[in-house]
Amino acid sequence: MSTATATSTAASTRSRSTGPRSAGPRRNVRASALGLLAWLAGLVFFLPVAYMLLTSFHAESDAASNPPDLTAPLTLGSYREFFGSNPWPPLINSTTASVCSTLLVLLLALPAAYALSIRPVRKWTDVLFFFLSTKMLPVVAGLLPIYLFAKNTGFLDNVWLLVLLYTSMNLPIAVWMLQSFLAEVPVSVIEAAHLDGARLPVILGRVIAPIVLPGIAATALICFIFSWNEMLFARVLTGVIAETSPVFLTSFITSQGLFLAQVSAASIAISLPVLAAGFAAQDKLVQGLSLGAVK
Template sequence: MSATASRVRPSRPTGEAGAAKRPGRTRGAGLGLLAWVLGVLFFLPIAWMALTSFHSEADAATNPPSFAAALTLDGYRDFFGVGGGASPWPALINSAVASIASTLLVLVLSFPAAYALSINRVRKWTDVLFFFLSTKMLPAVAGLLPIYLFAKNVGMLDNIWLLVILYTSMNLPIAVWMMQSFLAEVPVAVIEAARVDGARLPTVLARVVAPIALPGIAATALICFIFSWNELLFARVLTGVAAETAPVFLTGFITSQGLFLAKVCAASLVISLPVLAAGFAAQDKLVQGLSLGAVK
């Protein structure tokens, strides 16, 4: 048999097979278009808020709104107190302290707890997980009065460290659940090899488990930071002037004189920037962490 005759050419798809593939491609293109449309719809309110923040109060209050109105920075000047108003920096600093400190505490507490529930499992670990989940079943407003009375009796009203403790307790159950699913994907063989080499538990956690689960840790930290930064109910009731946070400061723009729309939009955009910056900086780790364990 000649070399030419022995060659086997791959068969081309018939017309029916090609036609069968076209509906799949069309369906994929349709889903992609739908995703773009939904993304634009979700982005429109943010774009509208950003545009309104650069308008004057008179142009921002027009109905229907004017897209061609003159742009100005008056809303941002009023927010930063350039014209003599209250400065937002104390509130922003309080939010940063409460969010960052509580997130670090949550990570320190949830990481070993998740290790005990996923890798070195304790007895009845499913009951423990259910207990953590059950703590989120009580509405936050139901515990507001007891917490207020406790803070008043111990002299911690209008104290930023009270918010740190509250945010830590509020985010800890979510962090334990997220961490548990992330650490369950860590190869046990790697941990056993480290133990054979004489590594103790702190070394195993810090040098073996943590680097492998870094995307999950970053995703958990970002979620806890967002929840802490955006929390309003407890901050509004338990703080006054010294421990006022950014969301509480934002509510101060709604006065008896009316709603200053341009100023509120400018303030909302500025207050949202730290969360957006954190999400953008950790977006690769966030995607890896949220998808970790999705494919078995």
């Protein structure tokens, strides 16, 4: 009896000891496969950008060849054409509209997110849904009323009109993002600030903002990218004075044809500010996007 019991005990011990060992290789294979799949997906998304970058250093005749000649000699002629066409006013307009609208969005969204998360208003979920519903209307559906308003008020071809439009476009997204970030702030910290006599602006600027700084950085970067890349409103509502970078980019598509190398060079140059901002804030972006993900 004791021998049979000892044998069964030893068998069960061996099965428990070999279980994790057999599961370990399978787990490693699965992790390696997922990592390889992620790298392949990243390469698929990066290849068009790499091809555009390579095309920007080719001459127009080499860029228009079919099939593409990847070994063609490199040149900076397309970049000389781009910077020789005076792109600075459109770049300044895009910077002004994007930076000013992003600052206004943060200034308005932070108190709204505070009211919807830390000091919740009544039916705050309905309020959040209302913010989200404003993004369901296609942009082109409101283009004609906005154009008529800008024309009758003398705001056509004015960069500050774009600032107001970009602020209204990005405000719902910012409120949604900041609401999830502020929900992670400990209430005890805010109560301690109230006991010390701090008012709401002080609490928002000196207590809450440092805690959710990664989330604010992520929200600001996304709003900046959306504003920088917006083209429909800028195309219809601006002309020469308030022309933005995406609208200026379309000037390389002429009746003579598509200058592929120049378009590629202009696209790379116009994308550099967004890429630089994303690279500078990449750590804050990752922290911010993951801040409200874990409860």
